Amino acid sequence: MIRRNISILETTKSSLKDFNYDDFVFGVQPTDHLFLSAFKNKKWQNHRIEPFRNLSLSPNTLCLHYGQTVFEGMKAFRQENGAIHIFRPDRHHSRLNKSLDRMSMPQIPKDLFMAAIEELVRLDQQWIPRNKDISLYIRPFVIATEPRLGVKIADEYLFCITCSPMGLYYPKPVQVKIETRFIRAAEGGVGYTKCGGNYGASFYPTQKAKDEGFDQIIWTDATTKKYLEEAGTMNIMAVINNKLVTPPLSNTILDGVTRDSILQIAKDLKIETEIRRIPYEELRSEMKNGNKVELFGVGTAAVISPISRISIEAEDYFPYIEKDAIMFQLKQQLEKIRKGNIPDTHKWNHFI
Numbered sequence: 001m002i003r004r005n006i007s008i009l010e011t012t013k014s015s016l017k018d019f020n021y022d023d024f025v026f027g028v029q030p031t032d033h034l035f036l037s038a039f040k041n042k043k044w045q046n047h048r049i050e051p052f053r054n055l056s057l058s059p060n061t062l063c064l065h066y067g068q069t070v071f072e073g074m075k076a077f078r079q080e081n082g083a084i085h086i087f088r089p090d091r092h093h094s095r096l097n098k099s100l101d102r103m104s105m106p107q108i109p110k111d112l113f114m115a116a117i118e119e120l121v122r123l124d125q126q127w128i129p130r131n132k133d134i135s136l137y138i139r140p141f142v143i144a145t146e147p148r149l150g151v152k153i154a155d156e157y158l159f160c161i162t163c164s165p166m167g168l169y170y171p172k173p174v175q176v177k178i179e180t181r182f183i184r185a186a187e188g189g190v191g192y193t194k195c196g197g198n199y200g201a202s203f204y205p206t207q208k209a210k211d212e213g214f215d216q217i218i219w220t221d222a223t224t225k226k227y228l229e230e231a232g233t234m235n236i237m238a239v240i241n242n243k244l245v246t247p248p249l250s251n252t253i254l255d256g257v258t259r260d261s262i263l264q265i266a267k268d269l270k271i272e273t274e275i276r277r278i279p280y281e282e283l284r285s286e287m288k289n290g291n292k293v294e295l296f297g298v299g300t301a302a303v304i305s306p307i308s309r310i311s312i313e314a315e316d317y318f319p320y321i322e323k324d325a326i327m328f329q330l331k332q333q334l335e336k337i338r339k340g341n342i343p344d345t346h347k348w349n350h351f352i
């Protein structure tokens, strides 16, 4: 079958019946299908959806050596009436293209991106169960596939999309450490992109923090190492004096879709917001003085992840995580929009 220029080959053997929604590790079980498109002779072509399968690549494939890999991460939700929507795919598309541009990779036309995720989610929609807190994580990615050694911008690429069911990412509040030795991104670099290298480079410092009993690190800026940047896969936000504060976008942090949504929701709820740099000294002195400080990460995977302990230069502080915290109000509002319990005034839910 061909729909919207995408040839579709449906699986004859779904793995869904063997999948246990009550006991699974995120990202291990793919859904039944994947989307593929190839960039050759300067254009995207051969768009197809097929039963999920492995890729076959030459050992000399350029992405394996020089890191031209870029990805996105978004979610599809099922509402109580059964309708399915993808959350803000247009923003994920424009961010993907920004990442691709910075990595000298070809951009994906919006109509191709939207048709691909809509058709794929439509085909695998039975993977989003009813009456459970499970969404479908959608992972579009682009890799350089030209088989050739030699440091160069590739001429051939693959655009692929896979999906995987997702429950709660961090089921408990997280414990974090302010990182002042290693850096994630510097001015003029690729910190604002979702290129694979940003994540590979973060594993070593993150593992060191995990060995010390933390879940995540909060990066500081590369120049002064005094200001908060973001956490592993989340933007960082604080509530100080009842005001929602978050660092400004720059070329060193990711322009998070959840960050943008939470800022908008705060405005809708008449919660004061402030976008400015946050020195970790400020957090320390506020908490030292006994003032209430909320600290949390925001991202597609974790949604809002409360921080219950923060280590600042080896001293522990304990941000506010009680039920009446503002972060939970923000989270509930976002969930209500996604579930269709309140009007989606910003038109974030893209129904398929």
Ligand SMILES: Cc1ncc(COP(=O)(O)O)c(C=O)c1O
Pocket (backbone or CB within 6 Å): 073, 230, 231, 232, 233, 234, 235, 254, 255, 256, 257, 258, 259, 298, 299, 300, 301
């Ligand atoms: C480094 C980084 N920062 C922030 C985020 C949050 O972005 P979003 O809300 O678009 O998922 C992510 C996740 O995509 C991330 O990987």
